[in-house]
Amino acid sequence: MAEIVLDKVTKRYPDGALAVSDVDIEIADGEFLILVGPSGCGKSTTLNMIAGLEDITDGELRIDGQRVNERAPKDRDIAMVFQSYALYPHMSVRENMAFPLRLAKVDNQTVNQKVDEAARILDLTQHLDRKPANLSGGQRQRVAMGRAIVRDPKAFLMDEPLSNLDAKLRVQMRTSVSKLQKRLGTTTVYVTHDQTEAMTLGDRVVVMRGGHVQQIGSPQFLYEQPANLFVAGFIGSPSMNFLPATLENGGLSTPLGAFPLTDRIRLLVEGANAPREVIMGLRPEHFEDAALVDGQSTTFEATVDVLESMGSDKFAYFTVEGETATSAELEELAADAGSADLTDSGAQIVTRLSAASAAKQGTPLDVWFDADKVQLFDPADGRNLTYSG
């Protein structure tokens, strides 16, 4: 159990590359904190610095108030679960889990008792005498967790521990990791590039990009109040729709049509010193089939390109004619999602309609959107002009 504080922590490699820059994070005792971001954003480097596997170039790392920058990993009393699990192949499951205790010179009886208990929690009791090579991916993952928990460390560090599992098992393990952490109440720092994992697991989420912290907050807060374009685009699945827009005479003119700003948004935009040209962001669930909404003030008509019926909802994809929104952040997000070269004419928007919608693929549909949920971003620096956190 411990409180971990990163105070202006910076990592600069000998070749001058800046991996992590001035990261300030306070992790409370027992908190489950997620570091999330696209690959190369510095999240794993940050985790390795907390672990002691990488030196800290600048700044201070404190565990329980004590500076630990110079301490070797073994003196920090932190356990880590690796993406590859890193099980010792020449040891049985029991020996793997007992290894940290053996190194700590714990007596045999206690070792057995602790390993048995951890095995019971992780449902590994019947596999204790097997070698890692004979285990399935999910079992190996649990052994790696077991090796971390037997020791009762001050904190757990997890480096994408679920990314090697198949999709179904990943969802299962996600729940059990969360339960386990709540049960043990141990401070946990969890690195992932999967925003779904970040949203579902964490007490708080840190979104990183290019070595800088973009925003820290609870998953719901990041979803509703993204500080900038990058966070807005990264958090949420399917991701937020972005369209170019122009602010004029208290209204917004967009490829979806012109409409007046609501009072709440107008106040925020006025306070934020907004430029004329902005990027409008709107989440898929803030659209609806106009036929199902009363008082249709803000609607547009478009042809449904693709319709995906999920049973509970329908996802309808439209192409909106005209310019697409462009900014450095959006390009980076597109590159990360692997869709950088999919730009055809016009912007594609995703909408989540209720299951009752009569939308059909290839036919025009009147779509309503919630004008009060619109978020506006400055294309130059990506900041959210409607941020009210």
Added chain:
Amino acid sequence: MAAIGTAAPAGAKARWALIDILVVVYALVPVLWIVSLSFKTKETLTDGNFVPRSWTWQNYVDIFNTTEFIRALVNSIGIALIATVIAVVLGTMAAYAIARLEFPGKRALVGVSLLIAMFPQVSLVSPLFEMERGLGLFDTWPGLILPYITFALPLAIYTLSAFFREIPWELEKAAKMDGATPAQAFRRVIAPLAAPGVFTTAILVFIFCWNDFLFAISLTSTEASRTVPAALSFFTGSSQFEDPTGTVSAAAVVITVPIILFVLFFQRRIVAGLTSGAVKG
């Protein structure tokens, strides 16, 4: 693989079997010939029969009755084992550094060790002879152990660094996180995983030292350090006119036995794919 096995027509299988048998026969006939010679009596030695007409243990009794051979056997075993142990220990450390660390001059080090391995040994014999006489190493155990280590080390470093590269680095990080010092991480995690490589290297180095003739004949002069391959060439019959073929054959068979034992003993430890299961699946 299974598909290839079942798809191959019977004809192809038979052809491969034939080729395999030919290769094995080609390799084993000279060995069996030596064994056969060693059991022949002096009279039948030159009769050209593959299977001896009259069997005798006399040649074996003779070689073990001479101090010359026993002494040479002791020298061979001692020198080869000491050289192997030292070369493998040094090689393990050097290979680990080469596989894991970035340090200035790493490429140069690897290059120089490769150069040593390629250097024709015969060109070094005369200078070594002069140097060892000057240093008082001539005709001593260290006088052979040192050049053996020199030539075995590049081999050891090459083989071992390949093995070390195969071991996932994350295992070492995991050991560190589990509370191990670097020494503990090496001893309890890395070394056991590198064991197959260490044993393979040990076998290769031992065979190299055991079989060496060039250094053994050039850098020794008496029984004090003469190894078996060199001693064999000094074998004579009881008189100048007696043909020592029988005893030489018997000695050759005797010195092959330790190599076979050594390989069989360590073969069990060379378990392929020992690292499977360490990282993902």
